[in-house]
Amino acid sequence: MNEHIQPEEISAYLDGEASNPGAVQKHLQTCMVCARVHMQIAKLSAHLGALSGPEVSHDFAARVLASIDAATPSGRIAKAWWVRVAVPLAAAAGVLLALSTLVPVRVDAPELRIIAEVPADDQAIKTPYAKAADTTWLFADDAEVQPEPVAESEKVLMALADVHIFDHEAYRLEGDVDMQSALGKMDESTAETLVVLLSDYAKEEVKAAW
Amino acid sequence: MNAPNDDWELVFRARDGNMAAFAELVRRYERPITHFCQRMLGSRQDAEDIAQDSFVRVFRYLDRLQPSAKFSTLLFGIARNLTLNFIRDSSRRGRGVTQSLTTEEFQEIAVEDDLLRPDRKARLNEIEAMIEQGLQLLSPDHREVLVLREIQGLDYNTIADIVKCRKGTVKSRIARAREQLRQHMEQLGGESL
Ligand SMILES: [Zn+2]
16 A cells, blocks of 8 residues: 555645645545545634634724825825815715705604715726716705805814714715715714815815816 | 726725725725734734734835735735734733633633533534634644635635745645644544544
């Protein structure tokens, strides 16, 4: 009878990494000792492979991006996250009018949903602020209430960036948006302030763009 | 929008300041990286912190990354360095990374569990718990290659790139890690695997 296969080689065989898989296979068919080693490794391997992975926090990516933003002095990120969030949000003034009325009623109207439509071309994604008009916001509800005029929007937006919960939600606002849940997690006054400020910010941006 | 399939394309966009592209990279790898860290550290919370730090660091290196390797290999390499640093710092501070039990403590629990839950599903849960404990009993050198192979399903060449050693070393470490884990399992639960 041939010599036994080294356990290291059987281990590699199981991983599809044996230097001579044919020889290992042939030996395993005839040698109970090595077949048993192979079976032990395979069983252990199956158990390891079955270990369940963690569910990562829903705001994992948002927290990474917030850390990056906080640590990035300048340069790479052209504008602070709140600008990138604000402008797509602000893309249509009417949307913001509707948004401003959404917050006070959000508790009573859980069916209200806002759906963000992702811009059709990549360029718009790359520079959302430059092509804000490509971003369309659809509302389940329409409203015609005027927002409160608020000055110094940028300054207050920056202050909002320090609000912990909003920080975490910021990138979710940018991507696949469930605005209502994002707003729902903010305290009432933060959300209201945000909405009003965004509408104000939008007007300034639109003016600047024209 | 057409989501790019290629990681490097996302990297290049992120390099140009496109944070949505970077966010996509994070979403793509948040689970595997966190899982890797969790198996290395034995702690869910530490794992997520280290995993997030890995992405923050890879962002810092964006300009210097070369698409000569797979992006995921570079990312795992960073996560691996951070977990090893964490393990080293933890032992220097005189505490284990995990609240890991000694073999004897764990044996007691395993015996109790056997009496309480003799059914098969419970037994499987128990084996899973034993595997988790057993992994923590391995040296980091052995644990990392085994986790990368068994949990991440990576091939030996990729693992060698991540842990920066020769392929032959990966091969022998994996075999040794398996044998040690099997022995730990026998000690822990009495099951001959
Ligand atoms: Zn044999």
